[in-house]
Amino acid sequence: MSNWFCGVDFGTSNSSVAMSDGNQVQVLGLDAINDSPTSLPSLLYITNEGKPIVGRAAANAFIERNVDREVLLQQVDLGVAIEAYVASEPDKSESYRPGATDPNIQEAVRAKAIMEVNSPGRLFQSLKTLLRHSSFTGTEVFGTHYQIEELVALILAPIKAAADAHAGYDVERAVFGRPVRFSTHDKENDIAEDRLRRAATLTGFKDIAFFYEPVGACVEYAMVAEKKQRLMVVDIGGGTCDVCIMEFGGGHGIGQRLQESSILSVAGVPVAGDIIDKEIIRSKLFPIFGSQARYGPAQLPMPQYLFNQILDWQNLYKLSNEETINWLIAAEGSTDDPLAIRRLRGLIQRNLGYPVTREVEAAKKRLSVDMETMIEIKQELIEVYEPLAREEFAHIIEENLELMLDSIEEAETLAGIKPGDIDLVLTTGGTSLIPAIRQMLVDRYGADRLKQRDTFTSVATGLSLVAQHA
Numbered sequence: 001m002s003n004w005f006c007g008v009d010f011g012t013s014n015s016s017v018a019m020s021d022g023n024q025v026q027v028l029g030l031d032a033i034n035d036s037p038t039s040l041p042s043l044l045y046i047t048n049e050g051k052p053i054v055g056r057a058a059a060n061a062f063i064e065r066n067v068d069r070e071v072l073l074q075q076v077d078l079g080v081a082i083e084a085y086v087a088s089e090p091d092k093s094e095s096y097r098p099g100a101t102d103p104n105i106q107e108a109v110r111a112k113a114i115m116e117v118n119s120p121g122r123l124f125q126s127l128k129t130l131l132r133h134s135s136f137t138g139t140e141v142f143g144t145h146y147q148i149e150e151l152v153a154l155i156l157a158p159i160k161a162a163a164d165a166h167a168g169y170d171v172e173r174a175v176f177g178r179p180v181r182f183s184t185h186d187k188e189n190d191i192a193e194d195r196l197r198r199a200a201t202l203t204g205f206k207d208i209a210f211f212y213e214p215v216g217a218c219v220e221y222a223m224v225a226e227k228k229q230r231l232m233v234v235d236i237g238g239g240t241c242d243v244c245i246m247e248f249g250g251g252h253g254i255g256q257r258l259q260e261s262s263i264l265s266v267a268g269v270p271v272a273g274d275i276i277d278k279e280i281i282r283s284k285l286f287p288i289f290g291s292q293a294r295y296g297p298a299q300l301p302m303p304q305y306l307f308n309q310i311l312d313w314q315n316l317y318k319l320s321n322e323e324t325i326n327w328l329i330a331a332e333g334s335t336d337d338p339l340a341i342r343r344l345r346g347l348i349q350r351n352l353g354y355p356v357t358r359e360v361e362a363a364k365k366r367l368s369v370d371m372e373t374m375i376e377i378k379q380e381l382i383e384v385y386e387p388l389a390r391e392e393f394a395h396i397i398e399e400n401l402e403l404m405l406d407s408i409e410e411a412e413t414l415a416g417i418k419p420g421d422i423d424l425v426l427t428t429g430g431t432s433l434i435p436a437i438r439q440m441l442v443d444r445y446g447a448d449r450l451k452q453r454d455t456f457t458s459v460a461t462g463l464s465l466v467a468q469h470a
Contacts, residue, residue: 003021003022004019004020004021004163004166004167004171005019005020005021005022005173005175005464005465005467005468006018006019006163006167006171006173006174006175006464006467007019007020007174007175007176007177007216007459007460007461007462007463007464007465007466007467008156008159008163008174008175008176008177008200008460008463009176009177009213009216009457009459009460009463010042010128010152010155010156010159010176010177010196011042011128011237011238011239012042012126012128012129012237012238012239012240012272012274013041013042013126013237013238013239013273013274013430014036014039014040014041014042014237014238014430014456015030015039015040015042015155015156015159016028016030016038016039016040016456016457016459016460017030017159017162017163017460018457018460018461018463018464019163019166019167019464020464020465020467020468022468025223025461025464025465026166027457027460027461028162028163028166029162030055030158030159030162031055031056031057031158033055033056033057033060034055034056036456038456038457039456039457040054040055040155040158040159041055041056041058041059042125042126042127042128042155042238043055043056043058043059043123043124043125043155044058044123044124044125044127044151044154044155045057045058045059045061045062045121045122045123045124046121046122046124046141046142046146046154047061047065047120047121048119048120048121048142049142050141050142050144052154052157054154054155054157054158055158058123059123059354061121062121062123062314062354063351063354063355065120065121066120066317066351119142122141122142123314124151124314125314126238126239126274127148127151127152127155128152128182128196128239129239129270129274130148131148131152131182131191131192131195131196132182132183132185132188132189132191132192133188133191134187134188134191136148138150138151139151148195148199149195149198149199149202150199150202152195152196152199153199153200153202153203156199156200156202156203157203159203160203160204160205164204170204171204171205172204172205172206172207173205173206173207173208173467174200174205174207174208174209174467175208175209175210175211175216175463175464175466175467176196176197176200176208176209176210176211176463177210177211177212177213177216177459177460177463178192178193178196178210178211178212178213179212179213179239179240179242179268179270180212180213180214180240180242180243180244180266180267180268181240181242181268181269181270182240182270183270184269184270193210196210197210209466209467211463211466212242212244212266213235213242213459214233214234214235214242214243214244214266214268214459215233215244215246215263215266215462216458216459216460216461216462216463216466217233217235217244217426217428217453217458217459217462218231218233218244218246218248218261218426218462219258219462219463219465219466220453220454220458220459220461220462220465221248221426221453221462222248222254222257222258222261222462222465223254223461223465225248225257226250226252226257227250228248228249228250228260229248229423229424230245230246230247230248230264230417230421230422230423230424231244231245231246231248231422231423231424231425231426232244232245232246232408232411232422232424232425232426232445233246233425233426233427233428234408234425234426234427234428234432234441235427235428235429235432235459236272236273236404236427236429236430236431236432236437237272237273237429237430237431238272238273238274238430238431239270239272239273239274240268240269240270240271240272241268241269241271241272241403241404241407241431242266242267242268242407243265243266243267243268243407243408243410243411244263244265244266244411245263245264245265245266245411245412245414245415245417245422246261246262246263246264247261247262247264248261249261254465254469255469258465258469264414264415264416264417265411265412265413265414265415266411266414267407267408267410267411267414268407269403269404269406269407271400271403271404272429272431273361273364273429273430273431275400276364276397276400276431276434277357277360277361277364278311279396279397279400280360280363280364280375280388280393280396281310281311281356281357281360282307282311283396284360284375284386284388284396285310285356285360285375285384285386286307286310287340288340288343288384288386289307289310289340289343289344289347290302290335290337290340290341290343290344291304291307292337293335293336293337293340293341294335294336294337295331295334295335295336295341296331296334297334299336302331302341306319306344309353310347310353310356313353313354313356313357314353314354316347316348316351316353317348317351317353319348320348320349320351324348325345325348325349328341328344328345328348329345332345342381343381343382343384345381346379346380346381346382347382349381350379350380350381350382352377352379352382355377355379356377359375359376359377360375363375363388364393364434365430365433367388367390367393367434367435368433368434368435371389371390372387372388372389372390373387373388374386374387374388375387375388390435390436393434393436394435394436394439397434397436401436401437401440404437404440405440405444408444419444419445422445422449423449424449424451425441425445425449425450425451426451426452426453427441427450427451427452427453428452428453428454428455428458428459429455429456429459430455430456432452432455433452433455438450
């Protein structure tokens with residue numbers, strides 16, 4: 001029986017796993033219905049029957065079960081009595097008799113809440129970004145409490161199953177990737193890593209080690225390179241931008257190359273693809289859905305919380321209730337932009353937040369090839385053809401680019417080197433394909449020193465090699 005070594009890249013948007021047997025590395029299939037079967041969208045949908053659905057199927061189930069669904073809200077008693085607040089002003093009514101009041105009796109009110117009573121399920125995305133938040137320990141899902149580690153473990157479950165099936169035995173040891181910084185605060189970094197470790201343990205992994213994701217991508221390069229050189233990896237995915245600078249050793253085997261290599265610096269910032277998608281939506285689509293419209297006799301501005309829900313698409317359906325829809329119909333009759341308000345109503349009623357987000361993401365990807373593209377949304381009550389050019393896109397994400405560049409410069413400073421000292425810049429992660437990001441790297445290092453590695457699986461591949469040689 002072969003001894004397999006497992007590397008797991010749990011990502012904000014997508015996850016992958018690779019296995020090495022000492023001779024070859026294989027990236028495993030995880031999601032047959034995804035655009036890239038070796039990449040598992042880090043999505044979790046829990047139905048109201050308690051059934052977990054993971055990956056692209058989770059997104060599909062969410063859309064299918066929520067389109068055209070009206071949300072029913074109900075006030076429910078939480079079963080808790082809260083002591084009533086008594087102001088300092090005394091009771092001056094004629095019926096007030098302080099001497100006749102039992103001092104042991106305290107007035108109280110029943111705690112109540114407005115809750116949705118007909119939800120078919122609940123969707124979770126970007127759980128990796130929530131790992132660092134100590135205030136978010138878990139949540140109630142249809143009467144069952146899930147800790148955040150349990151939610152993450154449900155996404156990791158198909159990864160563990162794929163590793164076990166490939167190895168032919170229960171894989172207990174794995175090297176997990178982690179960003180250089182889950183957060184800019186050290187305490188939150190520790191919390192996030194501890195939680196990810198516990199989540200991995202819940203799936204059945206027992207011997208878990210962590211390795212920086214950009215360093216993993218550096219190690220992946222060891223499979224094909226024998227030349228001694230100074231490398232930089234820029235890994236930009238859905239949640240973070242991570243940078244690693246390494247003195248890469250030569251040699252005739254992967255093990256020898258790694259032994260002769262040393263990490264000079266790592267740096268990172270929690271800014272990447274998810275934030276960029278939201279910037280496009282905010283800049284290009286908010287106005288189309290009425291963010292700049294005025295309504296009513298006083299021509300008041302539209303409430304901005306409506307548009308923030310577009311960014312938080314998994315909760316957009318909560319606006320599809322009688323009160324909100326009737327208000328939008330009334331606003332449509334008194335606004336200076338009725339078409340935009342009608343689009344917003346259609347977006348909410350048909351729960352189209354996710355399809356809109358996917359179209360924006362697809363348009364962003366098309367700009368990696370085309371100079372200009374069109375954001376196209378053709379649905380009932382909504383027909384949008386919004387042009388997006390590379391130059392405009394670069395302007396939209398300008399602040400994000402500056403944060404990424406700051407991280408790159410930090411890595412250089414920590415390593416004590418200058419741009420000219422870098423022999424090769426390896427890029428990985430879907431967001432690294434954005435032309436504005438590539439141009440930023442070309443301007444700093446030159447096009448001849450840039451090399452794109454596998455977008456979604458190079459980190460997992462490197463981690464499996466680390467598991468073998470560490």
